Amino acid sequence: MQQPESAETDFPPDLEPIPENTDHWVRRSNRLRRQVYRYDPSLHYVMLSDEGEPLTYKEAMSCELSSKWELAMQEEIKSLYANDTWDLVSLPKGRKALPNKWVYKVKKIEGKPKYKARLVAKGYAQKEGIDFQEVFSPVVKMTTLRVLFALTAMLNLELYQMDVKTAFLHGDIDEEIYMKQPEGFVVPNKEHLVCKLKRSLYGLKQAPRQWYKKFDTFMLSQGFDRSYADHCLYTRKDIDDSPIILVLYVDDMLLAGKRKTSLDALKDQLKSVFSMKDLGNAEHILGMRISRNRKDKLLFLSQEKYIEKVLNRFNMAEAKSLGVPLPSYLKLSKADCPKDEMEVNAMKGIPYASACGSLMYAMVATRPDIAYAVGVVSRYMSNPGKAHWEAVKCVFRYLKGTQRKCLCYGKGALSLQGYCDADMAGDLDTRKSTSGYIFTVAGGAVSWCSKLQKIVALSTTEAEYISATEASKEAIWLSRLAEDLGMSVSSPVLGCDSQSAVYLAKNAMFHSRTKHIDVRHYQTSFGGCSSHIDQDQNTG
Numbered sequence: 120m121q122q123p124e125s126a127e128t129d130f131p132p133d134l135e136p137i138p139e140n141t142d143h144w145v146r147r148s149n150r151l152r153r154q155v156y157r158y159d160p161s162l163h164y165v166m167l168s169d170e171g172e173p174l175t176y177k178e179a180m181s182c183e184l185s186s187k188w189e190l191a192m193q194e195e196i197k198s199l200y201a202n203d204t205w206d207l208v209s210l211p212k213g214r215k216a217l218p219n220k221w222v223y224k225v226k227k228i229e230g231k232p233k234y235k236a237r238l239v240a241k242g243y244a245q246k247e248g249i250d251f252q253e254v255f256s257p258v259v260k261m262t263t264l265r266v267l268f269a270l271t272a273m274l275n276l277e278l279y280q281m282d283v284k285t286a287f288l289h290g291d292i293d294e295e296i297y298m299k300q301p302e303g304f305v306v307p308n309k310e311h312l313v314c315k316l317k318r319s320l321y322g323l324k325q326a327p328r329q330w331y332k333k334f335d336t337f338m339l340s341q342g343f344d345r346s347y348a349d350h351c352l353y354t355r356k357d358i359d360d361s362p363i364i365l366v367l368y369v370d371d372m373l374l375a376g377k378r379k380t381s382l383d384a385l386k387d388q389l390k391s392v393f394s395m396k397d398l399g400n401a402e403h404i405l406g407m408r409i410s411r412n413r414k415d416k417l418l419f420l421s422q423e424k425y426i427e428k429v430l431n432r433f434n435m436a437e438a439k440s441l442g443v444p445l446p447s448y449l450k451l452s453k454a455d456c457p458k459d460e461m462e463v464n465a466m467k468g469i470p471y472a473s474a475c476g477s478l479m480y481a482m483v484a485t486r487p488d489i490a491y492a493v494g495v496v497s498r499y500m501s502n503p504g505k506a507h508w509e510a511v512k513c514v515f516r517y518l519k520g521t522q523r524k525c526l527c528y529g530k531g532a533l534s535l536q537g538y539c540d541a542d543m544a545g546d547l548d549t550r551k552s553t554s555g556y557i558f559t560v561a562g563g564a565v566s567w568c569s570k571l572q573k574i575v576a577l578s579t580t581e582a583e584y585i586s587a588t589e590a591s592k593e594a595i596w597l598s599r600l601a602e603d604l605g606m607s608v609s610s611p612v613l614g615c616d617s618q619s620a621v622y623l624a625k626n627a628m629f630h631s632r633t634k635h636i637d638v639r640h641y642q643t644s645f646g647g648c649s650s651h652i653d654q655d656q657n658t659g
Contacts, residue, residue, distance in 0.1 A: 172223045172224060172225055173188065173223050174223075175220070175221070176220075176221050176302045176303055179192075179221065179223055179236075180303070184234070187234040188223060188234060188236060190234070191223070191234045191235055191236035192221060192236040192303065192304070194236075195235075195236050195237055195238055196238075196301070196304050198284075198285055198288070199238065199288070202285070202288045202289075202318055203317060203318065204288060204314075204316065204317060204318040204320065205298070205314035205315055205316050205317055205318070206314070206315045206317060207300075207306060207309055207312040207313070207314060207315075208297075208312060208313065208314075208315045209311070209312060209313075210297055210312075210313045211297075214295075214297055215244070215297070216297040216298055216299045216313040216314075217240050217241060217242070217244050217245065217250070217296065217297065217298045217299065218240075218241045218244060218298075218299055219238055219239060219240045219241060219298055219299060219301055219302075219322070220238075220239055220241060220302075221236055221237070221238060221239075221301070221302065221303075222236070222237045222238075222239050222321075223235070223236050224236075224237070237321055238301050238320070238321070239320075239321045239322035240298055240320045240321065240322035240323050241322060242322045242323050242324045242326075245296075245323070245324050249294070250294055250296050250324075251294060251323070251324045251325045252293070252294070252325070253325065253328060254324045254325050254327075254328055255328060256327035256328040256330070256331045257331065257349075257350045257351050258351055258367075258368050258369060259349060259351035259352060259366045259367055259368045260349055260351075261483055261484060262565055262566045262597070262600075263346075263348075263349045263351070263352055263366060263600060264366060264368075264373070264404075264405075265420070265526070265528075265560075265563070265564070265565040265566070266560055266565050266597070266600060266601065266604065267364060267366060267373065267375060267604070268409070268418050268420060268528050268563075269418075269528040269529075269533075269560040269561035269563055269565060270364075270375070270533070270560075270561070270604055270606060271375050271418060271528075272411075272416055272417055272418035272528040272529035272561055273416065273528070273529055273533045273561045274361075274377070275413060275416050276364075276375045276376060276377055277374075277375065277376055277377070277378075277379050277382055278373060278374070278375050278400065278401045278409070278411075279373070279374045279375075279382055279386070279397075279398075279399065279400060279401060280371070280372070280373055280374075280398040280399070280400070280401040280402070280404060281371075281372050281374065281386065281389065281395050281396065281397055281398060282370060282371055282372075282395070282396040282398055283370040283371075283372070283393055283394065283395055283396075284370075284394040284395065284396055285394065286330050286369065286370035286393075287319045287320065287321050287323075287326040287327065287329075287330050288318050288319065288320065288321075289318070289319070289330055289333050289334075289393055289394075290318065290319030290325075290326060290328075290329025290330040290331075290332065290333050291317075291318065291319070291329060291333060292316050292317060292318060292319055292325075292329065293325075293329075294325075295315070296315070296316045296323070297313045297314065297315055297316070298313060298314045298316060298320070299313055299314070300312070300313065300314060327369065330369075330370075331351075331367075334367060334393075335350075337392055337393075338353045338365070341355070341385075341388060342355050343355045343363075343365065344603075346600065346603040346604075347599060347603060348596055348599040348600040348603055349366075349600060349603075351366060351367045351368065352364070352365075352366050352600075352603065352604075353365045353366075353367075354603060354604060354605065356605075357376060357377065357378055357381050358378075358381070359377070359378065361376065361377040361378070362375075362376065362604065362605040363375075363376040363381055363382070363385065364376065364604065365385070368404075368405060371404055371405070373401055373404065374386070405484065406422060406424075406425045406480070406484065407420055407421070407422055407425075407484055407485060408420070408421050408422070408423065408424065410525075415529070416529045417527060417528070417529040417530070418527070418528045418529055419525045419526070419527055419528075420485055420525055420526040420527075420528070420563075421485060421523070421524070421525030421526070422481055422484055422485045422486070423522050423523050423525075425480075425481065425484075426481060426518050426522040427522060429477045429478075429481070429515075429518075430515060430518065430519060430522070432477070433470070433474055433477075433515060435512065435515040435516065435519060436519070438512070438515060438516050438519055439516060439519075440516055440517070440519045440520025440521075441513055441516035441517045441519075441520065442517070442520070443517060444488065444489045444491070444492035444513065444514050444517040445491065445492035445495060445496075445510060445513060445514065446513060449506070449509070449510050449513065450547060451495055451496070451498075451499065451506060451507060451510055451547075452547035452548050453499070453502075453548045454547075455499075455504040455505070455506035455507055456499065456502045456503070456504045456507075457502065457504050462504065462505075465505070466503055466504065466505070466508070469503070469508055471499075471500060471503040471507070471508060471511065472500045474511050474515075475493065475496055475497050475500055475511065478493045478496075478511070478514055478515075478518075479493055479497065481518070485525065485526055486518075486524075487557055487564050487567035488521075488524075489514055489517065489518070490555070490567055490568070490569040491553065491555065491569040492510070492513075492514050492517075493514065494553070494569045494570055494571070495510070496510050496511050496514065498546075498571075526563045526564055527562065527563050528560070528561045528562060528563035529561055529562060529563075530561070530562035530563075531559065531560075531561050531562025531563075532561070532562075533560065533561055533606060533607075533608060534560070534608055534609055534611075534612075535558060535559075535560055535594065535597055535598065535601065535608050535609075535611035535612070536558065536559050536560075536611070536612055536614075537556060537557065537558040537559075537590055537593070537594055537611060537612065537613045537614065538556065538557055538558075538590075538613070538614040538615075539554070539555065539556040539583075539586045539587050539589070539590035539613060539614070539615050540555050540556075540583070540586060540615075540616060541553060541554050541555065541572070541576075541579075541582040541583050541585065541586035541617075542582070543576065543578075543579045543582050544575075544576070544582075546571060549571070549575070550575055551571045551572050551573075551574070551575055551576075552571075552572050552575075552576045552582035552585070552586075553569060553570065553571055553572070554568070554569070554570060554571075554572050554582075554585060554586035554589050554590075555567075555568065555569040555586065556568055556586065556589060556590035556593060558590075558593065558594065558597060558611070560601075560608075565597070566593055566597060568589070568593070572585050572586075579617065579619070580617065580619040580620050580623060583615060583616075583617035583619070583620035584617075584620040584623055584624065586615075587613065587615050587617075587620055587624060590613055591613060594611040594613055597611065598610075598611055
């Protein structure tokens with residue numbers, strides 16, 4: 120093979136040709152390489168976020184609000200030194216100092232902007248076994264919060280909210296971790312030293328765990344019992360045998376109890392150990408609005424503001440409302456996924472995954488009515504098509520007309536009532552069935568689920584039986600949670616509309632048509648719950 124002759128070409132000053140190998144001819148790409156200008160300093164204004172928040176220290180110092188950001192950083196540094204977060208030491212041989220960065224955020228408090236800066240360690244550079252060991256940290260379950268709200272409404276309890284300032288800084292470090300000095304705040308004449316962390320810092324992999332361990336140790340020392348069902352729920356008997364309840368979600372906590380003086384005493388205990396902010400009566404938590412009618416013993420839980428924000432974000436605020444989340448004529452499947460490059464390119468600019476995630480949080484928090492629809496559209500996030508996007512917009516249109524709907528607690532009895540159902544082979548791609556259940560306490564929904572079953576059911580009886588199994592497991596967990604909260608709840612009642620599934624649950628007589636049903640569907644749940652299945656044959 121003969122080497123082709125190279126042609127002389129005049130290249131622009133910012134381009135360089137790929138050098139040729141004169142010894143051995145190798146096939147190379149003729150693509151011209153250009154210098155990447157993505158991080159050119161002259162383009163720093165492009166990197167600002169939608170809220171005008173700088174992404175780096177240099178951007179913060181070069182923008183018009185540099186004095187605001189500098190003051191925010193000084194407050195953060197003051198807080199770090201007040202907590203004795205690190206010591207300046209020489210870096211030991213063989214160790215590397217973790218990098219860090221400043222994170223800037225504009226928060227609006229009562230309509231006024233507040234500029235906050237936080238020093239965050241770049242935890243991605245940590246090495247397991249050297250810089251960290253265990254990282255898991257629990258947070259309170261949404262179901263636990265809703266059960267607490269139901270109990271608060273029925274017993275007319277006081278409900279307060281508190282916030283921990285710089286929560287992660289309270290955690291102690293078990294490992295030796297070294298970090299570079301923060302940019303802009305390097306100590307003069309000590310530039311060669313690094314920070315040896317004594318306290319946990321935001322960004323560290325073990326930071327949430329260390330904070331939880333510190334808080335958990337404190338609560339147990341104050342005579343509180345940690346719930347077996349939810350490790351972020353703590354209870355203690357008051358002097359009148361009424362419960363004092365505390366739930367923790369990272370740095371947000373709710374306190375509930377009958378006696379205001381007991382809750383005030385608990386607040387003082389918390390403030391004596393941790394830097395806390397007393398937010399008074401609980402009104403907002405995790406994007407949910409809490410409204411109360413103390414006279415009628417009612418509590419309302421809604422996400423109207425969150426839904427409004429989501430609708431505006433996806434340009435659906437002016438859309439025509441819809442009566443159902445997912446119309447029956449929409450039968451989604453993988454056949455609706457893009458089939459050619461043109462269809463793929465048409466879907467590239469559509470924020471499908473982001474929309475599904477926004478809907479999912481509404482569903483998880485306060486909207487069980489969209490659980491099935493969100494479950495269906497979420498199956499196609501990896502490769503959505505136009506039909507799938509139309510289904511997502513249908514859910515938005517349904518929320519547009521129902522954004523003021525809320526959960527209401529206090530109208531029913533303080534008992535646990537559940538209902539379960541299933542569709543047969545509803546998924547067109549896998550022919551799997553969908554299980555669904557919902558549980559109510561004090562007249563309001565506290566737990567719900569809609570998801571595909573793990574196996575392909577061969578009959579309606581089997582599909583309903585598997586759905587009842589999942590609901591029974593949730594009922595057992597809810598019973599334990601209610602017991603930890605001090606609720607005198609009778610045995611949960613589970614309603615099922617399949618006569619054959621109810622009969623099979625009560626009488627485990629497997630014959631040729633039902634012996635293929637896995638034993639675990641009977642033993643793990645109905646072995647302890649079968650007597651609680653609703654006895655009314657008309658309702659299941």
